[in-house]
Amino acid sequence: MASVVGFGGPHFFALSSENKPRFQVQVRNLGNQDASVLSSDSVVVNGASVVGEKEGSRPLVDQGNGRLRHKLKEKERMEDDVLESLEPLWDDGYGTVTVKDYFDATEEMVKPDGGPPRWFSPLACNRPLKGSPILLFLPGLDGTGWGLILHHKALQKVFEVRCLHIPVNDRTPFEGLVKFVEETIRLEHASNPSKPIYLVGDSFGGCLSLAVAARNPTIDLVLILVNPATSIERSQLLPLFPILEAMPEELHITVPYLLSFVMGDPTKMAMVNIKSRLPPGLKFTQMSQNLTALLPCLSSLADIIPRDTLLWKLKLLRSAAAYANSRLHAVKAEVLMLASGKDNMIPSRDEAERLKSSLQNCTVRHFQDNGHTLLLEDGINLMTVIKRTLKFRRSRKHDCVSDFLPPSMTEFNYTFDEEVGLFRFAAGSVVFSTLEDGTVVRGLAGVPNEGPVLIVGYHNLMGLELFSLVEEFLREKKIMVRGLAHPELLSGDFDLVKLFGALPATARSLFKSLSSKSHVLLYPGGAREALHYKGEKYKLFWPDQPEFVRMAARFGATIVPFAAVGEDDIVELVLDYNDIKKIPVVGDYYTDANNDAIKLREETSGEVANQALFLPGVLPKLPGRYYYLFGKPIETKGREEILKDKDNANQLYLEIQSEIEQSIAYLIKKREEDPYRNLIDRTVYRALYSPLNEVPTFEP
Template sequence: MSAVTGGCFFMAVHCRVMPSSSSTSKPKLKPISRTTTTNLNGNRGFKKKREEVETEGIREKQNPYVLELEKKEMEFTSSMKSFHYYFEQCKNFFKQDSGPPRWFSPLECGSRLDNSPLLLFLPGIDGVGLGLFQVHLHLLQYDSGLVKFVERTVRAENYHSPKRPIYLVGESLGACLALAVAARNPDINLSLLLSNPATSFEKSPLQPLVSFLEIIPIEHQLSLSYMLSLMTGDSLKIVMDNAVKGIPVQQIIGGLSKDVIAMSSHLNCYVYLTLLLDTFLVWNVLPVLIMKIDGFVSQDLAALLPRETLLWKLQMLKPASEFANSRLHAVKAQTVVLSSGKDQLLPSEEEGQRLFRALPKCENIKFNDSGHFLLLENGIDLATIIKGSVAFYRLGIHHDYVSDYVPPTPSELKKLYESNRLFLIATSAVMLSTLEGGKVVKGLAGIPSDGPVLFVGYHMLMGYELAPMVSQLLLERNILLRGLAHPLLFMRKKKEGTLPPLSDFDLMRVMGAVPVSGTNLFKLLSSKAHVLLYPGGAREAAHGKGEQYKLFWPEHPEFVRTAARFGAKIVPFGVVGEDDFGEVVFDLDDQMKIPFLRDEIRRSTEEEGIRVRAQINGELGNENIHYPWILPKFPGRFYYYFGKPIETEGREQELRDKDKAQKLYLEIKSEVEKCLAFLKEKRESDPYRNIVTRLTYQAMHGFNSEVPTFEI
């Protein structure tokens, strides 16, 4: 078990002194005060002057922002610990010791935030607590009376800080323990994160292993090693995840060889490692090496988990599973279940769905290609999961989308960019902004650096404009845009239905999206954030045939008065290109004419939907949940035009008058329409509007190069 700083925003148990600052682990997160900032300065910033990179070579001259992002992410991932750390630490913890269970908290975790919540890690069958060694966890060895032991710690911490949440991260067997503690303490502010919980043990192939271990002769230790290989899952995926990070081949092979050394050093099988270092032979011998790796890992596990120890721990699984299942009805804690699709020890994918239905406040996140040791895989980041899960990370009893927000790490920013890389290349966005004097320039120089700033504009079909806009503001101006999003990204009336699972939107929440509401707009502007608001909302994003570039704004100018209260600058903007990218061929009107589609839309709207504009009569208040059918086109180009910022500072008293606020509201709407008209006209003279001409240019100048556009 362990207490964790988890990227330095959790507090470690029994570790009240400031940890060493010399750690080379993941970069520290800046302290997040009650007033948040959206300008990512310091070691997580990516702003870089063009004149500084033009002397660094042709590639950097082409796209300095992307290269700086890659550099930061490389620095971030290079500090991740390897398998060598895991095996060495495991050896240190498997010693003859008849003492009670206890918590460990390494000092290398880095500084923590004030009033940060507590996280305790409850390990799985390995019992070491190193399942999260990638993010610096602290260890506890198993012994009897574990439920009461953890319970005493939880109650003591709750007594000292009753409003601060306590996180229990349980892995397989540890997940059963976490559920048991939560069931016995429903009044304590607990949050559970369960990785492949062993509550499904009755359906596990491990059950026959218990009887087998009771009779297996000691000389058949290799048979035991083979059976333990089930615990390692897909060794190729684990090794390659740790080695392959989009870096040169030499470094891939170097990283791969290091991981194999870590797995096989205890067995002195260096003949295979020599082959790995030969770049010409590596891909020919890789399949054989992976088979050897499986053997190495399972033999190491056999050494770390002798037959008697493994038998004892397997025998604990059945009663632990039965006890947790019998108490599920009493679990009231918010729960996130992580379930692997390729878990060879437990039917975790099915179990995730079962717990999702059984627990009242539960979210299930699937990892289709992961094995049992999910948290050992390099692509899995516990901190990102905690930040992305709906209202999961909090500093008090209730979650606050503004004060509890933790800005993204370099790795998370890189993930956002990489997940949209092909789309960004296909759309090759043109960004225009307006300086204070009214001059229109290429790029985002006209965007105010200091908040509060409120971006108000046109919502393109299905929100396709978001990825290029958010990415470019981060890369070029170091500005994190906090979007006011539809509540369906954060909550549902019912757990299961036709809508995508909430976990599909985790990355949006990591990037700062919040449910649209007057309260959240108020909090964001008061924290001097850069905020994105679409007055047209879902009606614009799911518009019908022939309705592109048409605004569907309500009549009430509430955001104007809120912006004036904090002296926010309002940036009107337009974006065009959706008609070059896709065409609506079957809209809401068409779907409502077909009986079974009409019934499905009404059912989804009534049973799953959350109405944002219930108080508005007419078309804008009718928010039927549907997806327009879109016919893709040969990808065109996206064009963004940010108009001149509108000042509201000093106008709070003036804009309290409804008529004057309405006048400014209509002025902002008119500016957005002018931005759209300007872009539709100017794109006609863009020689690179067609994707063929853009790809030809990039083939000649590099795919990271900036493609020219029309003259302003």
């Protein structure tokens, strides 16, 4: 069952559908507009009829004080339980809706109703998280507002989603649309001044978003621009515009078909609901079937954009681009720009760089294999992009703890099957943990399920141990382990660590994480261990003073020391920082980069303070295997007073360090007994008997 609630501007409407759309209608925010209930089956608003049915005995019309929100709905919402956070591996619904659903949804929406532009909200799931911000979707040339349909289920978990619908025969000028959207954001800002307002602008909607932001610099806006049409005057289709204007009506039916192939990639659209793990042959078969089902739907484009509407939209588009470009200097909003590499309508890739240099706070992400209709194509999950760029927040400033959204099942599968799948296969990781009685068992049974838990360990070369560690906690326990990372990782384009909850390595982050009862991953050796030099593998570089013991004791956290062994079975370090500094140009580059980098532990002495950031030169090996051992949990609850003493804290600190060193030595010795340490042996066993995570190893 799919359903929709719509509201805003001159009227509000609610739609719900089961198989073929049937509508439930509520009208609100009428102001001086006329509205009347015709019968139990229809409502007229300004002469526009919407077929529907009554919802129990509740009245369909509420002629209130003109506010956007319905009082009865607000009361119901306050009485409902509201989720504070999402569970790890939650269902984001991505892939359950396809482009065919887009055409089905627009079938009813494109019927002329004589009405003005309006907002609707698709009811794809339950209520969003407590304190969720509002997200307004501003559509492209189609104007239906359904261009976000593939992403509704995920977005509505954490946003109040509203979509702008511009009827087919509407001829509101660009300035009128700007004022319409502007009125909505001002009302929202007045009712929730501490929350950001998100504007997702697709193509034409990108121009509209920029125009609204330029006129409202004091409102906290986050713009997500998807191939914005600000570069329409440099479009490769510009010479065709006069031809379209002169084309006879009887030939126009072919135009939507041509535009559909120019604006988007049909194969990408057909791949949306196809699982990446399928064999290539089966993928091709399913894609062919999807394409066959999709192509007949293209005829409805002639209804979505008839000839007169297309000509009007092209003029509207050019005026929108001119309006937005002339006001870029006034945009103060936070901007995330998504640019397609194969956009055949406008030069989006080049435009992204131009806007980045013109706007004050702009982040760009490129999608090299996608076309203009990015949000309707495979390879783009908008909720994931927002999370990977740390753009989700519920207040004026992003909070790395309270604003974190754990990975969904879709993100988990994609990351560990596609992005790091090859490394995961090569590493064949095996995990051991220690029970309270000292027994070592395979798996994570020895690690407490309830936080706060502080996991402390040795950082392997380039953090190679991180992938399997995070995966195992999610797969076995559905626990999100949040690692403290160098701030440079979070300020750059290392989106994967952001998606999986990396926190800046500061005392404040550790304090907030432990206070929220999280599982936190800490490497006292930091970058000095992860970027160690030749001959330093499995050597700990820890500060002289305990940096975490008393913090853990303050919250009664359980400390779990762990060791990871396997970097020397995966890669060979051939160039360390001492080697790189001697290389002309490259050495100077890294020296300058480290001088400008964010500094940590400047007050610390010794080797741990020498945290030069660089990309080491490595050569791959025929992979061996990665091994993890989580030691016996150390309770600090009830020992707060003891651990306040510096000497007692230091003693525990040294004990943890010693246990990790002993665990490293244990794993290095025991891996010699593993009959499946070699990749070839593991691969054969896996093919014959069991999944990767069940391949046997040594007996602990």
